[in-house]
Amino acid sequence: MLKSFTLLYVEDDSSTVRSFINAFGDYFNEVIIARNAEEGLELFEKHSPHILITDLQLPKMSGLEMIAHIRHAHPSFPIIVNSAFSDTHLLLRSIALHVDNYILKPTDPYQLLHVLEKIARIITLEKKLNTTREIMQTMIDGIPDPILYIEPDYTIAMMNQAAKEQADDSVLVNKCFNLAQKNLPACSEDGSSCPMNSVKKIKQPVTMRHLRKDKEGNKRYVEVHMRPILDTEGEITAYVEITHDITQYLTVQDRLVAETEKLSHISMHDPLTHLPNRRLFMDRIEQTIQHKSRTKEIFGVFFIDLDHFKEINDSIGHSSGDLLLIEAAKRMQKVIRKGDTLSRFGGDEFLLIIENGMTVSHFSKIAEKIQKLFQEPFLINEHQVVSSCSIGISLFPQDGKNAELLLSNADKAMYASKNGGRHQFHFFDPKLMV
Template sequence: MKRVGAINTLLILGADGGIISSLDHFRSDRFIENYQWLLSNDLIPDKLSATFVIPMHGRTYIGPITNYAGFQLFDIVVPVGPLEHPTGVLLAKVDATILWQTLEPRLARPGVITYLVDGRGSILTPHADMKYDVGHLATPLDIIRALLADSDWKVERTYKGLSGNIVFGTVSPINIVNWGVISEIPQQQITKHIYNILLQITAITVGVLSIFTFLGLALVKRIINPIELLSSDFKRPGNRDYSPSQAVSSIKELQSLTDGFNSMVSDINNNEQQLHKLTLAVEQSPNSVVITDIKGNIEYVNPRFTKLTGYTYEEAIGQKPQILESGINKPESYKQLWDTITSGKEWRGEFYNKKKNGEFYWENASISPLTNEEGVITHFIIIMEDITERKNSEEIILKMAYHDQLTGLPNRTLLIDRLNQLLARGRRNKSLAAILFLDLDNFKNINDSLGHAEGDNLLKEVTERLKKLTRSSDTLARHGGDEFIILIEDLKRVENITKVVEHIFSEFKKPFVLNGQVCFVSTSIGISIFPDDGEDVNTLLKNADIAMYRAKEDGKNTYHLYEPAMTERTI
């Protein structure tokens, strides 16, 4: 169906005022507020025209003539969808000038002025013999006042017409559009024949206008039917019904609207399925997932987070991730973290965190910024993996690599590392250090008589007694078998080592209870001094060992400081 020539614009508007479809191909993202030229100037307080608001309340609206860019336009607007809650409106912008140009040749009679007035009494159509322009408010005329008052007009009455002459007039209301057709003929020309012609003109005018109105309403009906079907379709996605619309229209724009709806619901369905999968992935992730705003306030945590930390979803929301802080992580690491993510980069690292119940645990964390379409950071996402078991395993492996399995003391490998560090500090601070080499006397007899298990128990008990005699800055290590090494750092004077040795011998004077038997065990001690007896690890250990064997030779249960002559004797 072709658009009627007098219809300037045909629009379908949604409930928000957005243009859904147009016969003049307006862009769909235009809004009614940006196109007030399409509407009446009779604005209501909320800045939307009555042209839109009245139909949205379920009533047909026919507007006054407005002048735009030389066009005399008026609106016919009907609601779309249920009258109680319309889903939009259909707006037809009619060009009164074209309409009148179509009708005027059929109505024109010599000496007769025929014109239209609207519901306010404004002149809608021009005539060469009029003294007034279109849009003039002609309410001073008696015949127009009678029209507006819906009262009978007696045709024998005369009045001063629009030409300025005394005229006879007839009035025919057009109720469907709230207009009236006025025909005037000068009093001096009126005759019975002319009067009859005047009535015929009025009847023809009303008939033509009625036909035009019928055609317009037929066009509206043809548009409304698919629109009503589509309006009901638009409700279905809210109930997760994404089946395509069955609305069919021969009007290209309306069919495009149906195709657009079907494409939209298909996209929504696909996007929702994708979102559902992503939601399941996050909700069922074995890692903790936290989303914060740009200030670090928590907006989301997944079930793994609540299970691991002990904080409920409600307790976590609005808090900051610092609720997990153990107090052990270095403050500078947090600053480096924040500088990284606020610059748009990803940060990775480990945290030693604390659960709600006070239990500590290790996490490997990845923190990334989330940005909007303009690239502005709006949120941060934190993905954390509990690595406590791995850390514990690493610690056990590390301890096994550097500690004696029986006594838990540093083994020879860690001893060498500690001794190297001690020597480096000694050189830097120009300080003395002592290396005590202890070997238990007659340990083989304990193993042979009481068994290796009791021998091991003896070594454990010796370890505990020696621990009580060493400072936190000193190192007590098991060198192997029944040999122990004590590293004493920052020795003020060589003579001070005598006090340490005396304390050791005092501990060994106390009996050991092995397998229910009381045993006495002694030890022989060799001592080397840094830097007097050597400046490297091997030399100092070798010289302390030599001094220990000298103590054995002197009857055991004694000690000797290393002397160069001992080396010569050994050789």
């Protein structure tokens, strides 16, 4: 899919460039390398690439300045930032420029590949989500971290302005737990232990995650960094607490996890019917072979091909042909059970794994049910379309003990159904497949 795209890659580190070319060079029609932002702008105007990947920390002109130039003339151009983000302000500014995605260094190649595939296929849909604006909002809502200097009896001896702003005006803030509007020395809504108690025991800094409420009553997740102040005898005389609000970061993290899951689903499913694609089907059949090899049970592989689909597609149009494939997939899903796998293998070809079949007659009944599904015409764009299917069936292990042989023999059986007049099914039989 990426083979038809040209990529502009802006990176000043030679070893990083070599690693990128080795990993992704063959995926694209062309990868154009720029060593700095000025060269990136020049090559952008000269070659009009489809996608840009850039670091932010570049010599002379920064990556952010280059992105700003490109965004001014091309507001929707897909841009991926690949940077270590050592400076939070760089992350905030890149979000403000509406980059399409960002990958933290060291780069996970599988994550980057998923992002590139997503941009190549659904960039227009992803832009509608406007995720960058939401992330920017969560980031700019952050304030300097509250700092407390606490005496052993929980009295706050000193606090910074951020900590003062955290307190409710109606609460007398003289004990550290009063900041969380508590009457007892506990500061977490989820019952987490007090970090001071942990520091007392080990006399070492500790970091804990707490759930707290702000003065508006909103729940916030914070990391509490507590360290002891020791005297010359090694005894604790006070504590320094730094509270870092990580709610925004957890939100971003959740979004990234959700995005990863979404990309994984896209890579494993057919975009038209949303059925498992060839890649996922091959994984499922390998798993089924391993399982049935241990249990000594049989399972069936159905190769299903719509009859005269090319003629139907030519007569009603490709968009209507796509709707026919979608409706055919929906009907076939009605006869499969949990544990079975229906896949669109390509074109008008579907593959089906029936796991829980004990006899040949069981697979015959499934094939008959599938063909009965096609007896009622399909309503496509207010037109009735009559279709049928030819089915070939191979059984494990008698017709093959590996995926390639099972698929090949099911395909041969399907062609026997085609040659026999279509709208029928055949089991693989070496005698009939000559």
